[in-house]
Amino acid sequence: MAVNLELLEELVAFKRYGTLMATAEHLMITQPTVTRGMKKLENDLGVTLFDRSVKNRLVLTETGELAADEAAKLLQHVDDFEEKILNFDHLKNELPASSTIPGPLMFLEYYQKEFPGKVQVNRRLLAPEEVVPELFNLKAKLVFSSQEIMTDEIESLYLGNEFLKVAIDPFDPLATHSSLTFKDLGNKSFLVFQDIGQWKKVIEDNIENANFLYQNDMNTMEAISQNSNFPFFISNLTQSLPSTTDRSSADGPNRVIVNLDDPNNQMEVYASYLTSNRRQLQPLLKKLSQAWPKE
Template sequence: MNCWPNWLPLYGTLSATAEHLMIAQPTVTRGMKRLEEELGVTLFDRSISNHIKLNDTGLLAANEAAKLLKEVDDFTDKILNFDRLKYKFTVASMIPGPLGFLNALKDQIAVQLVINWELINPERVAAELSNLKEKVIFTDHEIINDEFESLYLGREYLKLEIDSFNPLAQKEAVTFKDLTRLTFLVLRDVGTWRGIVEDNIPQADFLSQNSVNAMTTISQYSRFPFFVSNLTQNLPDTVERFKGGDRVMVKIDDPNNQMEIYGTYLKRERCTVQPLLKAPYLGHQSSTELFSYN
């Protein structure tokens, strides 16, 4: 199996394949012959000296082998993740706000909380949960089927932090259209929120920052406006941005300025997950939403 033919179409010759695998060419040849003998079929087209490629049977075998190898990797990951989740409560999210909010309360949570700060692509939510990589993922939509379910937690909405000398700072509330042509400091990875602000603020420029530290430093020494949310406005990183500055917080009153937040998890994990998501210290009390910052 060390000489698995999936590499051969990429390198074309036995010598190139051997060089890539860092083994002797005879070893490649023996491995190929042994594989054909085990399967009882011919996998390679050897019509040109020292050049080799998979025949139709070989292509099918390579594709099926790739599936098997993927299943083996998934099996290994699932076992390791299962063992890890017995001792740790791992959470991830499609958007950053819920993670920052939860991280601020980590000392109050009875379980060993581990936060995955890399935002999850919506298309990967089911795979991440099924493979036990995460115990719960914060999503911007409800997922309910035979395997998963979602618990509604509340809404996140944006607020504008703007220089007090800007005329908009005098308003009690603004709309997205009021922000036309402004230049904003934003974090590069904010998940679904990025599309919302870019689609609803005409002709705006967005100065994307890769890290929270860069965002904080630039905001302290510039007059560019930036966004916070009801989940992040009281967090230490946000408060730090106001030091040495003269900014005010303005409400954004716009129908597009809201996002429902759900905790999504495997149904069989309900008894483990729901106590955390409904914990009183998170502000979840019957009709009261989890994210209780005003």
């Protein structure tokens, strides 16, 4: 009988933290995932690991206590084994990543220097229906999208929200506002990068009579933005990145960043991956989650 190491990791974490909620938070997965995992582990082992007789409380049986202790030893041996192999073969650290929207990929590229793996970013944005095949076909180990996927083989971690802001010429009357809505932006012309995934439908559906000047090359777009007064969009993920600050200024600041306070201006971002890759991805996901901008 082959025992799932991820389930053993959940068992060890439960013994340490004492509740399903705390276990899920530590492992950065959902509480239902832990519940299903512990039931599956009991079925796989053919023993009772938890006492469920106490209302609203789950405790380990004596067998469960022993299983958690032995699982901790086994996982340590696995960690030692993996460290030796990975040190020998650095290529095993490669981490290809894809997305349905560009912001998370740009955010990942900026922070990848702080992650010891070799992150490979696929700049071709995926359609939402391509996310699952991308993971199953091992084209990517990590995919960012607005959809949560929870199956036995794939799980998603909610990282945060992405929302747009608009960079406006300081002499435009709208630049004096602390926030705007999509309706306020009607009848204007905007510089927009061609491949913005799901955000393209959002702006086209919500900004009336707008003229979107789509650009295929980011360098060309940066040159046009620095030598014109066309507004353009950024997001909370890209606002502080060097590529955005360069585009917002020439010899000095030539754009004012204004928030868009609109109910349609929000996209939840999830990081989806095969459960078998969870342990490799956790350091990166924790870094991204901690660095994710709240404004």
